[in-house]
Each structure stands twice: as C-alpha cells, then as structure tokens.
Amino acid sequence: MGELVFVVPASFDGYAVSDFLRRGKGVSYRLMKTLKRMDPPWGLLRDEMLIRTIDTVRAGDRIVLRWPEQEAASVPLAAQVPVLYEDASLVVFNKPWNMPCHPVRKHQDDTLGNVFAARCAAQGQTLPFRPVNRLDKDTTGIVVAAKDPYAASKLAGNVEKEYLAILCGCPDEKSGTIDAPIRRVDPVHILREVSPDGQRAVTHYAIIAEKGGYSLARLWLETGRTHQIRV
Template identity: 45%
Template sequence: MKLIFPVPPEADGALLRNFLRRCAVSTELARAVKFHGSGFWAGGQPILANRRVEAGQDIWFELPADGAGVAPQPEIPVQAVYEDAFAIVLDKPPHLAVHPTLNYPLDTLANGYAARMEARGESPVFRPVNRIDKDTSGLVLAAKNGYAAPLLARNVEKLYYAVVEGELPLGKGVIDAPIGRQAESIIGRCVTPDGKPSRTEYTIIRAEHGLSLAACVPVTGRTHQIRVHFASIGHPLAGDDLYGGSRERIGRQALHCAEQRFRVPEYEMTPEGIRITAPPLEQSRAVTVKSPLPPDLRALFGEDPLEI
C-alpha cells in the first residue's frame, strides 16, 4: 500500500524527517520504511531524511509488508460496523476472546478478522487499539496498517454501559482510585495505594429491580478498570463473579462497549495509492461508532432501559 503526502506551501523547506513527523509517521514506521521497505520518495526520486522538501512535491512511501498474522478461521463471526482505509470497528459478541492467548490459542476475534481480510487480499494482521475482556461485548477498534495504529491509539474515546448491583442515585459520579494486581493473582486486579492512577466517570441512567445502569467513561485504561472500580464501592457488575457479582441473573459480567470516538486522516483513494489530503496532526475527520445495548443486558430491566 502506497501512502502519498503532498507538501503544502507552509511546509516548504522543511527537513523530510520533520515533515514526516507533521504527517504523523511514527519513528518506528519511518525506520521500517528506511531499512526494510522501499524508502522515501519525492515524486520519482528517492529522498533522505536530512533533505528538504518543496511545496508541491508528493512525498510517498510503500508500507512495509506485514507478516502472516494468526491462523485464519472463517467460521468465527466478525461484524464490521465501520471501516475505512485506516480503521475498522468490529462489534464483538460476548464469550469471544479478542486475540489468542495461552488459554485461547484459537477461536478468537483475531482469527475471524484474519480470515475476513485474507479473503479480501488485505493484511490479516490484527492491530486492536482497544481490547475488551472475553465476556464483555461491544466495539473493538483496530488499525488496518502500521501507519494508522499509533495515530488511532492516541485519540480514541470510549463509552461503556455497565449494569451494577444495587440501586445507585441517578446522575453523575466519579471513582478515582489507583488499581494494581491482586496479590498472587495473574488475572485479578484491585484498588490499592500501590496501584496506578485510575479514574472512571459515570452517569447512572436507570436504577430499579436492585440494579443500576451506568454509562461509564474510563478516563484511564487500566485492566478491568470499570469492574474493579464499581466492586470497590460495593456495587460489583451483575454476573461478575471474579469481583463479587452474582450470576443469578446473567451469566457474564454485564459490560458493553457501546460507543467509540476517534479521528482518521482526510484522504482520497487514487490509482497511485492513498493520498492524504491534509496533515493528520492538524486536520482530521471525526468518527463516532455506536453499538446498541445487547439483549441480555436489556433483559435485566425487562425492557430497553435506554428508551425510557
């Protein structure tokens, strides 16, 4: 895949390395292009990082080839709810791991993604920007190439819906408490003075039948953050038996990634490649993707709690 960056008048005379930084080309990618790829080009001529670019030039490079990725499994469900040249958002069902681990070497979202992209002749390498637990449902944002991965990772915002035990007061709240590993546990986390700073902002939308529906924004991105934070205030997620929740009403933690907001470069597809029409660090397109509350979470209230 070729990426093309036109040099605007205000970048005339800039060193190539500085122009690439302005175009959000990471240092890691620049090194890969230099040492393992086609190098950088100004029109039809190669150009080095210490050379100056000129207004009106097209600076371009080929993205280095990806590896094979994980084993493709076309039988794994993959529902894409948004896709462009740089990003893809998948709506993951519960009970499906995002990527292979020691416990789940196959049958993951990554395996289904690899099959989908391989069938289309695109890179099968799965680059998730956010990861959600196996039993959490909802949106997973992935970068489609090495250029997009760091660009997306630094600007994504997420909204989760969580059903927690107990009836909390309606309205806004904040849980600001450090999270670290539970003693002698590989998986478990807990609120601890020795943990990393962690902040969850939430709004209680509905509270009845001994449950509360919370719209949560994890300001930080710690492992199990929403689950641990609500458990720490005595309101574990319904179904989350790892942190004290009951599975009497639902057989998994009642957590759903419902909305993601991120920005992608303005671009156009041309016969030559992908032409970035504006420097991504200065101008980009805002994207918002949503996923409805899944049936098992709606059923906890007997109706869709978001429609009341």
C-alpha cells in the same frame, strides 16, 4: 504492499522530511523510523530514491511511504462478527461477549484477531491485526482495527471509549468519580484489587436507569487499568 503518496504543499516548502510528515500528515516517529531502515523499493522515497528524514522537501515533491505486505499473525476464523464500518484503512467490529481480542494461552484460534485474518483473506489480503483499542474477553462493544501502520499511528490515542454496565444495586450518588489505585492481587494471577500502593485508576460514572434493584450506568475512564471497571 502498502503505499501512501503525499504531495508537498507550498506551506511546507523548505521543511525537513520529518517535519512535513509529522506536522503536515501526522506520521508517527515510530513509523518513520521503521521506514527509513528499509531498502528500495520500500521505505521513504522521492522519485523512487530513498530520502532521509533530515532532507529538505520542496513544494510539489511526491513523498512516498511504501512497506511490504506483512503476514497475518493469526489463523483465520470464519465467525460471524458484526462489522459496523469498513474502508481501505480500517475496520470497526462489534465484538461479542466471550471472545478475546488477541490469542492467549486458552484461546489460540477463536479471537477477534482470527476473525480479522479471515476477513482479510476473503478480500485477498494478509494483514497483521492492529487493534487501536482493546476490550476484555467478556466485554462486548466496538473495536477499531487499522489495516496499515499509517492508519494505526493516526488513530493511536485518538479513540474515546465509553461503557455501559449493569450494576447490582442502586447507588445513592447518581453520578461521580471513583479515584482508587489498583494493583495485582499477586504476581501470578491477572486479578486486580484496590490498594494504596497500586496504580492510579480514575473512573467517571452516571446512573441512567434503575429497575428491580439493578442500575444501568454510563462509564468513561481517565486511565486504562486492567479490569478497572470491574474492580
């Protein structure tokens, strides 16, 4: 079971439940919609009674968000993946190379989702894998996974990503922006290519080191297209 309790401050006295939760606590509309469809003892509650999102709250009210524990979607995998940080709401992994985030056709039980399931099982929990950001199988780096829907809604869209990449060659321009549309090569394969009729893809870069015909580049993205950096 997951539960959050919010006490309404005087500054939100007389507001609608939805306004208090959204503006005061950052609860997403999606989470509120899910909770208000639940039956007691789950859902949006005040004094253990269901409340509507249009109902009025008063200073001192205890608004409870409660949801049933969900089953893990992945088979546990006891692999050694470094954990950089963890608390009751989230866990931060340093994902290794050659590990997908989610199960795919050729990787059903060796993903970061499986590692997350094993970690939760060791703590007596069964939680679905909610990665706030994702990395390709062959990319190593930080992946943040939320442990509950509230943490997921708070973190969504608030994670800034930056990459380091080794390049073959040394660009003449040591910093700049690549603004080139990307599309699928064909409907069957995942490969991408630059094409005028593709989706806009914007990548900023800065070369931070060069040696032996190779460069180390710092990259940050405005868009998040599949294989954007590689293309």
